[in-house]
Amino acid sequence: MSKSNHWSEYWKSGVQTSLPSDFKKNYDGEIYAFWEGRVDDLSSGDHVLDVCTGNGAVALIISEIALQQNKSIKITAIDISEINTEFIQKNVAQKVWSQIDFISHCPLADIAKHVDDKYQLVVSQYGLEYTDLNITAEVIFNLIQFGGELAFISHSVDSDVFKYMQTEQSIYQWLSDIGIISTLSDFIGARISANGLKNTLLSIVEKNQPPINFHGQTLLIHWQKMLTMLIKNNNHTIKNEKDNLKKFIEAHKAAKLRADDVVQVGQKLSDKKWNQEISSVGFRCLEDKPIIYQGTNVAGHSYRYIK
Ligand SMILES: C[S@@+](CC[C@H](N)C(=O)[O-])C[C@H]1O[C@@H](n2cnc3c(N)ncnc32)[C@H](O)[C@@H]1O
Structure with missing residues (x-):
C-alpha cells in the first residue's frame, strides 16, 4: 500500500477531519476563528487553494465563511490521495461544497500539471508537514500572487495526537509480534x-497479556472484540466472516501506515527549524504561534507568510 493509498482508505471510511474523535462535523473554535480571519482579508473574485485538503475540511470552512460574508471566492482543493467527494456531498450543504473544485491524486510537487492559476491565498492544515518542503515551499511560492498569503496550521509537537498515535503504533507492532496478524x-x-x-488464536491470547499502557485503548478493545468473536463462534460462522475479516485486516494495515506517517511527522516537527525552507524561498513571516483550543489543548500551530 502506497503513502497516498492509506490516506485514501482513511477518507473513504467517511470522516470529515483528521481528528474525528475531537472534530466530528468539522474543525471549530479557535481553528475556525483562524480561518475566519483569513477570509476577512479576502475580496470577491479572489482565488484560494487548499493543499493537502483530505476530505476538504478547511476548503469547506472557507467556503462557508465566504458565503456568510457575501464574498464570491473561487476555491480549489487538492490532495495526493482520493478525496471522498461522495461523502462531502452527503455531509455538507450543496451551496458550500459546490463552490469548491476538488482535485484528487494531485501531489503538491506536481500541482502545475493540474492547475494553472495564481492564488491570493494558499491554505493548508495538518498538511505541509507531510510534504517535502525542500520542493513544496518553492512550488507554493510560485502559485501565489505578489502580496498574496500562505496561511497554514501544522500539528504541534505538544499535541496529544502524537502520544496517541505512538501508542497505536505500539499496539499494531505488538499484534504483529505475537503472531495475530x-x-x-x-x-x-x-x-x-x-x-x-481458533486454536492458534486461543493459544496466542493465553500466552500474551497486553502491556499495561495498552489497557483501555480503543484500538485494543476493537481487536479484543474481534478475537473473542473468532474464538467463540463455530467454524461455519467464521468461514462466513472471511470477507469481513479480509476488509478488517486491510483497514488495519492502512491505519498502521497512517500512524507511522503521523509519528514520523511528530519527529520532524520536534526540529524547530522544520519549516525554514518557507522563509528561504522568499516568504516573509507574519504570524507564528500556537493554537490553544478551548483555552487548554494545543491543537496546532498557526503560521502566516506573505509573498
Ligand atoms: C493529516 S491529513 C490533513 C487533511 C486536512 N487538511 C485536515 O485538516 O483534516 C494530511 C493530508 O495530506 C495529504 N498529503 C500528504 N502528502 C501530500 C503531498 N505531497 N501532496 C498532496 N497531499 C499530500 C494526505 O493525503 C492527507 O490527506
Whole structure:
C-alpha cells in the first residue's frame, strides 16, 4: 500500500477531519476563528487553494465563511490521495461544497500539471508537514500572487495526537509480534482452517497479556472484540466472516501506515527549524504561534507568510 493509498482508505471510511474523535462535523473554535480571519482579508473574485485538503475540511470552512460574508471566492482543493467527494456531498450543504473544485491524486510537487492559476491565498492544515518542503515551499511560492498569503496550521509537537498515535503504533507492532496478524492472513489465504485459526488464536491470547499502557485503548478493545468473536463462534460462522475479516485486516494495515506517517511527522516537527525552507524561498513571516483550543489543548500551530 502506497503513502497516498492509506490516506485514501482513511477518507473513504467517511470522516470529515483528521481528528474525528475531537472534530466530528468539522474543525471549530479557535481553528475556525483562524480561518475566519483569513477570509476577512479576502475580496470577491479572489482565488484560494487548499493543499493537502483530505476530505476538504478547511476548503469547506472557507467556503462557508465566504458565503456568510457575501464574498464570491473561487476555491480549489487538492490532495495526493482520493478525496471522498461522495461523502462531502452527503455531509455538507450543496451551496458550500459546490463552490469548491476538488482535485484528487494531485501531489503538491506536481500541482502545475493540474492547475494553472495564481492564488491570493494558499491554505493548508495538518498538511505541509507531510510534504517535502525542500520542493513544496518553492512550488507554493510560485502559485501565489505578489502580496498574496500562505496561511497554514501544522500539528504541534505538544499535541496529544502524537502520544496517541505512538501508542497505536505500539499496539499494531505488538499484534504483529505475537503472531495475530500472520495467523489471520494464513486463514484468509486458506493456509489454515477455521479450527486451526481458533486454536492458534486461543493459544496466542493465553500466552500474551497486553502491556499495561495498552489497557483501555480503543484500538485494543476493537481487536479484543474481534478475537473473542473468532474464538467463540463455530467454524461455519467464521468461514462466513472471511470477507469481513479480509476488509478488517486491510483497514488495519492502512491505519498502521497512517500512524507511522503521523509519528514520523511528530519527529520532524520536534526540529524547530522544520519549516525554514518557507522563509528561504522568499516568504516573509507574519504570524507564528500556537493554537490553544478551548483555552487548554494545543491543537496546532498557526503560521502566516506573505509573498
Ligand atoms: C493529516 S491529513 C490533513 C487533511 C486536512 N487538511 C485536515 O485538516 O483534516 C494530511 C493530508 O495530506 C495529504 N498529503 C500528504 N502528502 C501530500 C503531498 N505531497 N501532496 C498532496 N497531499 C499530500 C494526505 O493525503 C492527507 O490527506
